[in-house]
Each structure stands twice: as C-alpha cells, then as structure tokens.
Amino acid sequence: MASFVTEVLASSGKLEKEDLSCKISRLSQKVEETKDEVGDMINKRYNEFLPSLQGAEELMAQVDLVSKDIDVLKSCIENEVQQNLHVAAVEYAELKQQLEKNTTVIAVLRYLQEFDEAMEQYHRALHEKKYTTAAEQLEKARGSVDSLKAWKGCELPLLRALVSELTIQRENLTYHLGDEWSKLTIWKLPPSKELSGVESFLKTELQLCGGAQEGDEGSPHRFLTGVLQALAIQGQLNHKIKVFGQVLLKYVLKPLITYPSLHVEVAEQPGQGTLLSFQLEETLAEHPSPTQVYTKVLAVLRALHERLLDVSIGERKMSTILGDMIWEEMSDCIIRECLLYSIPANSSQLGKYSEVIKETEQFENTLKELSYLAGDSTDLLRYARNVNAHFASKKCQDVIVAARNLMTSEIHNTVKISPETKLSVPKLPNPGSGDKIKQETCKKRPTLAGPPTLENEKQLGRHTLCLPVCRISESVQQLLELALSTLSEAVGSSSQCATQLFYTVRNIFQLFYDVVPTYHKENLLKFPHLAAIHHNNCMFIAHHLLTLGHQFKPHLPQPLSDGAATFVDLVPGFRRLGTECFLAQMNAQKAELLERLSTSRNFANLDDAKNYSVAIKAVRQVIDQLKRLGKVWQDVLPINIYCKAMGSLLNTGITEMISKIMMLEDISTDDGDHLHTLCQTIIDEGPLVFIPLPEENKNRKCQEEVPIYVKKWMTFKELTIVLQANLQEIVDRWADGKGPLALEFTSNEVKSLIRALFQNTERRAIALTKIK
Structure with missing residues (x-):
C-alpha cells in the first residue's frame, strides 16, 4: 500500500524530499550489503575454492x-526537478513584478510623507512667524509634489488635491508676507488727482517700523531679515522693492x-x-x-538704510537692490532739475563749480558707502565735470590738414632738446587793465620781500620741472x-572765433x-629707434x-x-x-633676448665642446x-629712462640665466667652470651699456x-x-641666513645648488644641515 501511494505521489511530481532521502539511504545500505556479499563470494570462490553457484545467482537477482x-x-x-524549475521561474517573475510595484508604492508614500512633514513644519513656522522657515518648507513641499508628478502611475485625484493645497498655502504665505511688509513701510499718500503743486506733497508720510519684535533685542533686524528672505524665496522680493522704489x-x-522749498523731516518715534x-x-x-538736493536725498536714504535696507539677502544688500532700481531715474532727475540750472551763466564763476563737482563726488561716495551704488556708477559725476563741452570748428580745416x-x-628726422630749448612763442599783447594791475603788484612784491626761498634758504634749481636732454621728431616740434601760432591767432578775436580756434588746437592733439x-x-x-x-x-x-593753456589764458576772451x-x-x-608704445618695444626686445637664450640648450653638459x-x-x-640697443x-632717450630700459633688459637676460642654472640637477666641475665663465662675461660686459656719452660724464655716478x-x-x-666656491665658502656666505647669499636665495635654492655642485659626501651633508 505504501509503495502504491509513493508511486502515485512520484507520478504526480509531489514526492516529498524526505522520502527521497530515506530511499537513497536504504538503497545505499543495500548497495553496501551487496558489495560485502559479492566480495565474500569472490573470496570464497577464488580463495577458498568453494562451490557457490547458487549463491551467485541469488546475488545477481538481488543486484x-x-x-x-x-x-x-x-x-x-x-x-x-524539471517541474520544480518551471514553477520556480514563474514564481520568480511574479515576485519581481510584485517587488517593482511595491517599490513604486513605497516611493510615492515617501514623497507623500515628505509633503506632509513639510506642510506640518510650514504651519508651525507660519504660526510662530518664522517666515524664512515657512517659505523653505513650502518650497520643500513643492519639490515633493514635482517628484510625484514625475510618476506616471500616481493617482490624479490625489495629485490634484496636493497641488491645490500647495497653491492655497502659497497664497496664504504671500498674504502674510504682504501684511508684514505693509507694517514695515506704512505710507500715507495724497490722492493722485491732488498732485498739482508743492503743497500737495505735504500730506506724504512714510513710517519705517524697522521690523523689530519682542525678544529681538540682540538682533533687531532678525525679524526683518526673515520677512525679506521669505519674500526672496517666494520670488516676490524684487517686485516689492520695485513698487516701493x-x-x-x-x-x-x-x-x-x-x-x-520742500524739505524732509526725519523724526524718531519711540516704539x-x-x-x-x-x-x-x-x-x-x-x-x-x-x-540742498544732496542733503535732502541723503537724509531719506540714510533713514531707509538704518531702518529697512541694512540687510543682506544672499550676496546682495537690500540697499543695493533698491539703488539699482532707482539710481538711473533719480540721477536723471537730479541732472534735469538741479545740475542743469547750477551751471554758471557767467564764465567768471566757472572756478566755483569745482565745489559742485566735489560735492557730487562726496554724494556718490556716500551712496557707495551705504551700498546704494555698486562699482563706478558716475553718470551724475560725469555730467557735473563736463562743464566745458568740446566742439571742433570747420572754419579751421586748414590747420587740421597741416597738422595731419x-x-x-x-618721424626719424630728429632735433635735440635740452632744458634751455624754447619754442618760438609769438609776442602776446598786454592783458587788460585789471590783469595789468595784478601783474604790477606781483612784480613789486619780490623786490620788497626779496626772492622766494625755501625754509632752509635753498632755492630750486633752474632746471626744475624742465624736460631732460633727449631727441624728438622735427615734425612734432x-x-x-x-x-x-593758432592760439596766438585766437588772441584778440571774438569770443566765438577764439573758442573755435582753441578747440581746434585741442582737436590737433586728439x-x-x-x-x-x-x-x-x-x-x-x-x-x-622710432x-x-x-x-x-x-x-x-x-x-x-601742462602749461600751454596757462600761457594764453590771460589773453583770451571769456569764457576761455x-x-x-x-x-x-x-x-x-x-x-x-x-x-605703452615703448613698453611694447621693450617686450619685443625681451622676447628676442629670451629666444637667444633658448638656444643655449639650458646650459647643460657644458663639458661638451658643442654645448x-x-x-x-x-x-x-x-x-x-x-x-x-645702447647705441x-x-x-x-633721457638718461634716467635709458638706464631703466637697459637695466630691465639686462635683468631679463640674467633672470633667465639664473632660472636655467638653478634647474640643473648635476653640475660637474668643468660645467661649473664654464658656467662661471659665462656669468663672468655678463658681469664684465653688461655694465658697459651704462657708460655715459662724453657729454654725459656728469651723470656717470647715476x-x-x-x-x-x-x-x-x-x-x-x-x-x-x-659656481666656483667650496662648501665652506658657501656656508660662510650663507652665515646662518644673515649673509649676502641669504639675501638673494632661499635655503631650498642654496641646498639645490649644493646638491648639484657637490657629490653626496659627509661634508656635503654637514653643509646642508647648516643651510636653514
């Protein structure tokens, strides 16, 4: 009965593993028994020669x-096994599909959890008036909703509900921020229909509350900062500042x-x-x-800065944001309504206009200190300085053509100039009676008080502020x-003609x-040379x-x-x-010097005759x-410029040589001698370019x-x-970091030279330890 059931189970593929194990165990036991019996039989048959045919047949049947x-x-x-493999494959596919579905569900649930947590923290922060935190949590919730939108399988009704809630809370936060902003800046404005005169603006008032709350004594701007940062996160700060501006x-x-006649009064009201x-x-x-304008405007902007705008949002200050929005329109209004009318009608008052320029500079500098202006925003200052407009005269085309x-x-045809060289200035008429009186007064004063002297009773040299000896083009002279000659023609001319001639001369130089x-x-x-x-x-x-205008100014009509x-x-x-022109030539010469030195094969292996x-x-x-170049x-060139130029070129050459020598890692004795010879050649012949010309012997010392x-x-x-010193001489010149060698090289550079010049011996090691 048991074998029948077993066969039925086996044929149906549902035989338990325990039955198989038992069978295999019993079968293995039978095999062992049969093996022992076969061995015993063979032993008896071949070793004991006993007839065992019957026993053998029984054993064969048993086998x-x-x-x-x-x-x-x-x-x-x-x-x-075959049936179980098929079943396992089907079950694995089902499990994989179920796992993917569960993963999607878990991800959606996680985003829902993040949304819920963000909204909870948002409500808590909004209740506590921590607007920055509220805005950040609202942005975090929006990110969770955006992530949910990316899942195609997300249920649409749920997503619509979340988007709707997010929109409602965003509008709610916007309302609260707008309410707080209106409390920070309380306007009292006259009706637009009444803006017909200065009296209508007397109804305008602006109250700045500053944003301080209870508990903010240590940081009175903390609440204000929170409101402004929340507005920035919401993307509404620029709009608020623009409307306010x-x-x-x-x-x-x-x-x-x-x-x-309109003036502003800034009053502090306790609380x-x-x-x-x-x-x-x-x-x-x-x-x-x-x-007056600068004083009134600064009074308003200072009050705004102290109470509202002295706050940084990100990398920018609030005052900078407001300044960017109102500066252009405000400066244009100052120019049209103030600076335009401040330019003197009488040219004799032009000298006083420097005060306006100075005040304009101070005004802009103050705005920069308050961060209303960033960088060089000098539209206002540029207008203030541009008192004298530059215009050219077509009447003087022949002068322009001759100059061109x-x-x-x-330009290679040159003439030599010296401090004694003077241009041929045409004879100018005596100035007017008023100027004449002033000149006579000035002439009398030196005779009464004697020549002007310095405190140490030493007068300036007669060549002070004169050009040094050099050569210029004949055409420039x-x-x-x-x-x-053109300016001399302007002397005695009408005001309009003199002005045209004067600006023609300016155009010549331009x-x-x-x-x-x-x-x-x-x-x-x-x-x-050129x-x-x-x-x-x-x-x-x-x-x-520098002096051309001063020479002719007393003889020209007004306003010149x-x-x-x-x-x-x-x-x-x-x-x-x-x-710039001379520096470009200097750079070209330096490049040529470096190119010549680049052919030296880096001064390596100089014991080779070719190198x-x-x-x-x-x-x-x-x-x-x-x-x-010296010739x-x-x-x-003037002597000082010549010496500087040649010194710079020579310095470029020896700097390159120093760099190449310092890069050498191994310098043999012969290499050192050759390098010393090369350097000594520069030392002997380099200074020769500074030897003065015969007529310049007085400058020899310089x-x-x-x-x-x-x-x-x-x-x-x-x-x-x-390069030719021994170890002791190098150490002596180093002198514990106080010798002449230490003034020119670092300890690492000296050590590198020692390693390159000397073999690795105990003496070298001792010398290296002394270089600190």
Missing part, C-alpha cells in the same frame, strides 16, 4: 533488483529734487520707528542747489609751433593721439600741454580766460600713449643685442650704479661666486 530501484528513483528525481521716487525723492514727513520753507530760488600732414611725415600710433604702427613695432623717438614725442607734447583754456586733461593720455660653444654664442648674442637709444636698475644683479653675482 538486478537494486538496479531497477535506482532507475525508478532517477526517473522520479528528474520529473520532480517707484512710490519713493514719485512721492519723496523727485519732489525733494524739484522743489527748493513706532522713524517717520518721514515734508515741510515747506520760504525761498526765492526757482531751483534747488546741488548741496605733419603727423603722417617721417613743428606741430607744437603750429598749435602756438588727432595726434589717434592718427600717429595707427599710421606708424608697423615701424614703431619694428624699429627700436619707438624711443615716439616715446619722447608724447612726453614732449604732454610736458607742454576764466579757466576753460586748459589742456591738462590730455596729459595722462599722451603719457600713457608714449609709455659650450652654443651657450657662449647665446650669451654673446645677448650682449651684442644690448650694445646695439640706438643712448643719444635719444649710470654706474647697476644694481639700482638691474634687480637681479646681486643675485646673479652671488650665483657666479657659488
């Missing part, structure tokens, strides 16, 4: 029976700028903040002065003479500034522009004689023009280049002080000494 049981068991196992301009700032109100003062002025011809002529660098661009870059001459030309023009006749503003541009030949050739080329420049002009000269000399 056949066991084999059948094995086949049946094998078949059962195969049927069960427009109201401020319309009802406060523009009326103060427009009406001279209520600051109150800004208007008052009228009697005045006969039709337009306010810049001083001189500018496009060759003619250009200055043309400018002088034309030079634009035309010469462009027309001669290639030659100025190609020829060092670059030096152009540098001198610009400095020569700049020098005369009252201070408009000046060229000083052009001086920085000409100095920069000459400097040494290449290195000495590179050094000779550097020296030859300096000598050629070209020495008679052209030109022989090579270390003044060559910054790395002493460093180079110390390196030259080290």
Whole structure:
C-alpha cells in the first residue's frame, strides 16, 4: 500500500524530499550489503575454492533488483526537478513584478510623507512667524509634489488635491508676507488727482517700523531679515522693492529734487520707528542747489538704510537692490532739475563749480558707502565735470590738414632738446587793465620781500620741472609751433572765433593721439629707434600741454580766460600713449633676448665642446643685442629712462640665466667652470651699456650704479661666486641666513645648488644641515 501511494505521489511530481532521502539511504545500505556479499563470494570462490553457484545467482537477482530501484528513483528525481524549475521561474517573475510595484508604492508614500512633514513644519513656522522657515518648507513641499508628478502611475485625484493645497498655502504665505511688509513701510499718500503743486506733497508720510519684535533685542533686524528672505524665496522680493522704489521716487525723492522749498523731516518715534514727513520753507530760488538736493536725498536714504535696507539677502544688500532700481531715474532727475540750472551763466564763476563737482563726488561716495551704488556708477559725476563741452570748428580745416600732414611725415628726422630749448612763442599783447594791475603788484612784491626761498634758504634749481636732454621728431616740434601760432591767432578775436580756434588746437592733439600710433604702427613695432623717438614725442607734447593753456589764458576772451583754456586733461593720455608704445618695444626686445637664450640648450653638459660653444654664442648674442640697443637709444632717450630700459633688459637676460642654472640637477666641475665663465662675461660686459656719452660724464655716478636698475644683479653675482666656491665658502656666505647669499636665495635654492655642485659626501651633508 505504501509503495502504491509513493508511486502515485512520484507520478504526480509531489514526492516529498524526505522520502527521497530515506530511499537513497536504504538503497545505499543495500548497495553496501551487496558489495560485502559479492566480495565474500569472490573470496570464497577464488580463495577458498568453494562451490557457490547458487549463491551467485541469488546475488545477481538481488543486484538486478537494486538496479531497477535506482532507475525508478532517477526517473522520479528528474520529473520532480524539471517541474520544480518551471514553477520556480514563474514564481520568480511574479515576485519581481510584485517587488517593482511595491517599490513604486513605497516611493510615492515617501514623497507623500515628505509633503506632509513639510506642510506640518510650514504651519508651525507660519504660526510662530518664522517666515524664512515657512517659505523653505513650502518650497520643500513643492519639490515633493514635482517628484510625484514625475510618476506616471500616481493617482490624479490625489495629485490634484496636493497641488491645490500647495497653491492655497502659497497664497496664504504671500498674504502674510504682504501684511508684514505693509507694517514695515506704512505710507500715507495724497490722492493722485491732488498732485498739482508743492503743497500737495505735504500730506506724504512714510513710517519705517524697522521690523523689530519682542525678544529681538540682540538682533533687531532678525525679524526683518526673515520677512525679506521669505519674500526672496517666494520670488516676490524684487517686485516689492520695485513698487516701493517707484512710490519713493514719485512721492519723496523727485519732489525733494524739484522743489527748493520742500524739505524732509526725519523724526524718531519711540516704539513706532522713524517717520518721514515734508515741510515747506520760504525761498526765492526757482531751483534747488546741488548741496540742498544732496542733503535732502541723503537724509531719506540714510533713514531707509538704518531702518529697512541694512540687510543682506544672499550676496546682495537690500540697499543695493533698491539703488539699482532707482539710481538711473533719480540721477536723471537730479541732472534735469538741479545740475542743469547750477551751471554758471557767467564764465567768471566757472572756478566755483569745482565745489559742485566735489560735492557730487562726496554724494556718490556716500551712496557707495551705504551700498546704494555698486562699482563706478558716475553718470551724475560725469555730467557735473563736463562743464566745458568740446566742439571742433570747420572754419579751421586748414590747420587740421597741416597738422595731419605733419603727423603722417617721417618721424626719424630728429632735433635735440635740452632744458634751455624754447619754442618760438609769438609776442602776446598786454592783458587788460585789471590783469595789468595784478601783474604790477606781483612784480613789486619780490623786490620788497626779496626772492622766494625755501625754509632752509635753498632755492630750486633752474632746471626744475624742465624736460631732460633727449631727441624728438622735427615734425612734432613743428606741430607744437603750429598749435602756438593758432592760439596766438585766437588772441584778440571774438569770443566765438577764439573758442573755435582753441578747440581746434585741442582737436590737433586728439588727432595726434589717434592718427600717429595707427599710421606708424608697423615701424614703431619694428624699429627700436622710432619707438624711443615716439616715446619722447608724447612726453614732449604732454610736458607742454601742462602749461600751454596757462600761457594764453590771460589773453583770451571769456569764457576761455576764466579757466576753460586748459589742456591738462590730455596729459595722462599722451603719457600713457608714449609709455605703452615703448613698453611694447621693450617686450619685443625681451622676447628676442629670451629666444637667444633658448638656444643655449639650458646650459647643460657644458663639458661638451658643442654645448659650450652654443651657450657662449647665446650669451654673446645677448650682449651684442644690448650694445646695439645702447647705441640706438643712448643719444635719444633721457638718461634716467635709458638706464631703466637697459637695466630691465639686462635683468631679463640674467633672470633667465639664473632660472636655467638653478634647474640643473648635476653640475660637474668643468660645467661649473664654464658656467662661471659665462656669468663672468655678463658681469664684465653688461655694465658697459651704462657708460655715459662724453657729454654725459656728469651723470656717470647715476649710470654706474647697476644694481639700482638691474634687480637681479646681486643675485646673479652671488650665483657666479657659488659656481666656483667650496662648501665652506658657501656656508660662510650663507652665515646662518644673515649673509649676502641669504639675501638673494632661499635655503631650498642654496641646498639645490649644493646638491648639484657637490657629490653626496659627509661634508656635503654637514653643509646642508647648516643651510636653514
């Protein structure tokens, strides 16, 4: 009965594993028994020679029976395993699908949980008036809703409910923030229909509460900051500030700028903040002065800064945000309603206008200190300074044409100038009677009091503020003479004609500034001689522009004689023009020097004759280049400029040599000797470029002080000494960090040199320990 049930279960594929194990165990036991019996039989048959045929047949039958049981068991196992594999695959697919579904559900639930937690914290923060936290939690809730929208399987009714709740709470927070903002800035404005005169603005009031609450004694701006940061998170801060700025301009700032009789009163009210109100003062002025306008505007902006805007939102201050929105319109109103009318009608008062410029500078500087202005916002100051408009005269085209011809002529034809050189200034008539009296008074004073002296009774030299000896283009000298003759024509002319001629001269120099660098661009870059001459030309023009206006100002009609006749503003541009041209040539020469030294194979392996030949050739080329430049420049440039230029070029060369030598990791004795020879060549022949010309012997001392002009000269000399010094000499020159070697090199650089020059011995190790 049991075997029948077993067979039925086996055929149905539901045989339990325990039955299989039992069967296999019993089968294994039978196999062992059969094995023992077979072994015993064979032993008896072959060892004891006993007849056991009958026993053998029984054993064969028993073996056949066991084999059948094995086949049946094998078949059962195969049927069960195959069926179980199929069932397992189906179950795995179902489990995987169920797991994915559960994962989706868990993710949705997590986002729902985050939304719920954010909304809970939002309500709590809103109740406690922690508006920054409330806005942040609302943004966090919005992020959870956005994440839910990304799931395609999310139920739409639920999502609609969350979006609706989020919108309601956002509007709720906006309402609360708007209410708090209205409490911070309480406006009392006149009706727009009544804005017909200055009296209507007397009804305007602005109360600034500052945002302080109970418990905020330590940080009175904390609540204000929270409100403003929440508005920023909500994306409504700029709109609030823009609306506030427009109201401020319309009802406060523009009326103060427009009406001279309207003044602002800033009153502190205990427990209520600051109150800004208007008052009228009697005045006969039709337009306010810049001083009055700046004072009134600053009073308002200071009050706003102290009570409302001295708060940083992110990286920007509130005052900066407001300033960006109102500055352009406010400055335009100041120009139209104030500065336009402050320009003197009489040219004799132009000198006093510097006070307005100074006040405008102070006004803008104060606004920058209060963070209303960021950077160089100088529209207002630029207008204040532009009192004298520059315009050219078509009546003087021939002068412009002549000047242009001189500018496009060759510049290598030079003349030498010195402190004694004077331009041919036409004879000018005596100034008017008033000026004549002043001149006579000035002439009498020195005779009564004696020549002016310094406190130590030493007078300035007669060449003080004079140009040094140098060469300039002949055409530039003619250009200055043309400018002088043109200005002399303006003397005695009508006011309009004199003004045209004067501005024509200004246009001459502006034309030079634009035309010469462009027309001669290639030659100025190609020829060092021309670059030096152009540098001198610009400095020569700049020098005369300093005093050119003063020479003619007393003889020109108004308004030129009252201070408009000046060229000083052009001086920085000409100095920069000459400097930039010469610096470009200097950079080109430095690049050529470095290119020559780049062929030296980094001064490595100089014991090789080829390498040494290449290195000495590179050094000779550097020296030859300096000598050629010396011949070209020495008679052209002023002595101090020449020395600085040659010193800078020589410094470039030796700096490159120092860098290449310091990079060497192994310097043999022969290499050190060769390097010393190369460096000594520079030391011997480099200073020769500073030897003065025969007529410049009086400047010999100035030109022989090579270390003044060559910054790395002493460093180079110390390196030259080290290249042939022994360890003790190097340590002595280091002198515990106080010797001449320590002044030029760091301890690491000296150690690197020692390692490169000397083998690794105990003496070298001791020397290295002394370099600290």
